[in-house]
Amino acid sequence: MLRLKVISGHLSPGSPHTGPDLRATRCGAAAGGPGEDVVVVHGRRTAIGRAKKGGFKDTTPDELLSAVMTAVLTDVGLSPHQLGDVCVGNVLQPGAGALMARVAHFLSGFPETVPVFTVNRQCSSGLQAVLNIAGAIRSRTIDLGLACGVESMSLQSMSNPGDLSARLSQNPKARDCIVPMGITSENVAERFGVCRQKQDAFALGSQQKAARAQSLGLFEREITPVSTRVVDSDGRERQLTVSRDEGVRAETTLEGLSKLRPAFKPDGTTTAGNSSQVSDGAAAVLVGRRSAVEALGLPVLGVLRGSAVVGVPPDVMGIGPAYAIPAALKQAGLTVDDIDVFEINEAFASQAVYCVEKLGIPMEKVNPCGGAIALGHPLGCTGARQVVTLLNELRRRGRRAYGVVSMCIGTGMGAAAVFEYPGL
């Protein structure tokens, strides 16, 4: 009711201005009534391993994926027959791992009648998988789907750009797409004046928050332990179970960070300590239409309220969240002030700091359990991992609240999604 809303606005100063915000627009997943909401039922992730050194260095991504796919369905007691579709975000496997995903599907004991597909939107692939499943639910193609993300950066590298036209060199924007990610971070730091001290302080914060979360056991509810094997340097195979994130360094100090040499250019500010880590991991999120979810007696952990993917200049791709977050918030009819927790991927401290400051987000709302600088950034997995971490954090806080998941995307984009935790 517009009049009631306008007058309520008069009584709570500081509320958003009138205009577009005031219109009672149906937005996001809310269109069509609460039964049509796209909701998250449950999510799990693997621990995040250090690429080429950690516990998953010899584990194929189908195994990582299978571990979380199985865990999510087992946790909620859902038969895989009920799934309308499975979408897997992946970046580095050939063809975004279409084959690998179907293999994982069968390794998980899923029936052949359930389809699976993969999506590659670079660092947002895991979130894009959630949004693809949400889109299929909204278009009434399916009622329930599994959105996943997986990456083995141990077994595949980012070095192969694929086949590109020679004309790329004549087109500045196209040329910017092959600028190394570390250089895009230096560009952001230079162009927007994010100094080394700020980057290192942010990186320290990420490590400290992650260490705290780890020591309090906050990740135990979201991590599925994975039993696997590693080949030691002397060629011996060893069995082990990975259940802790391997990148977290509680002993990190500002002094130590400040001593690190720039990793991408001699006079730069981006170092191994204030960048995300190269990692292996997987995550899976069960998503459904609220009416279907409730009919199956499944819980509602979160409600998707809005999402957006926007383009930005490729040579400063890290600024993506600064544009994607407002677009997603607008769709949800919310403002930065309405959000309790922001999970903003820490590809680099430079771009994360820039986005947080640009949007005026209080730092204490950002990545309360640490981010990719401490936990690692398995490219295709990250978006789904953030959704799992966000909703678990909101659940711990207990009260109805909103959270945002966002990340920058190589070649110049940003993605963001707004979730509501409905409260206990």
Next chain:
Amino acid sequence: MIKVFRSPGRHGYAVEASPFLPNRVACAASQYYGITGCGTLLVLDETPRGLVSVRSWEWGDGLFDVAWSEANEHLLVAGGGDGSLQLWDTANQHAPLKVAKEHTQEVYSVSWSQTRGENLIVSGSWDHTVKVWDPSLSRSLTTLRGHEGVVYSTIWSPHIPGCIASASGDGTLRIWDVKAAVCRLAVPAHQAEILACDWCKYDQNIVATGSVDCSINVWDLRNIRQPVNHLLGHTYAIRRLKFSPFSQTVLASCSYDFTVRFWDFGMNPPLLDTVEHHSEFVCGLDFNLHIPNQVVDCSWDETVKIYAPACLSAGSSAAQGAQADD
């Protein structure tokens, strides 16, 4: 001595004193607090028996503002929740003379021009536009676009022909040139919605704005970098404000905080008095042009009250006393 009119089931939104008859006021009121339901336009006369209704009309949607014609004592225009303006004649007790529906959302303000040689109506709407009409309401003469939010208040300059001030939810006060159909000035007057504005009757450059931020800003349009006065005291949004017809620096404001406050921004402190005689939001307010210091207000508490606030009377008697001393 307060005179009270009760309008059961009708919540006051605007009250305006007749420019012709010293004892007559018009009140726009709405059912169900104006959230839904219909509206009533009342014409009230102050008589020895008290404040009595001499005419009332029903309208199918809430009525939010009313203005008397400056040319014909029988005519008045009201703005409604259905986006319509209605022209009413006190001699005609049935239907409005004319209904104009061009606004696509609630009309929240109407004002009748006061300058000589000009007889026009202006309306402000939640559809973000300001429209100027000839007094027959045949078709709008101009639509002024520019506000990026709901328009809450539109007032003709009492001095400058073809000049309108408007206040909006977009946080700006805008000054419009009707002949050129352009916005001459957009003042970011508050960091919040602005619900009210009015022109000083003695200085063509002075405008006051009242906002959801609980403050009143007084502006000199020749230098809009900062307000010439910032009046604090209300504890909720200011819903309407009016300059005194009798004193250059006196103005009155009414608010969602249930109070009416009187200010003299030439004084320190500027707050003269706080009148707390309503039990709901006070939305309508006007000075009587004929009887110095008489004020009328209306509230969501279903009452219209006519009174002479002591602070103004005291001021005038002091002034008179000073003159007597000379």
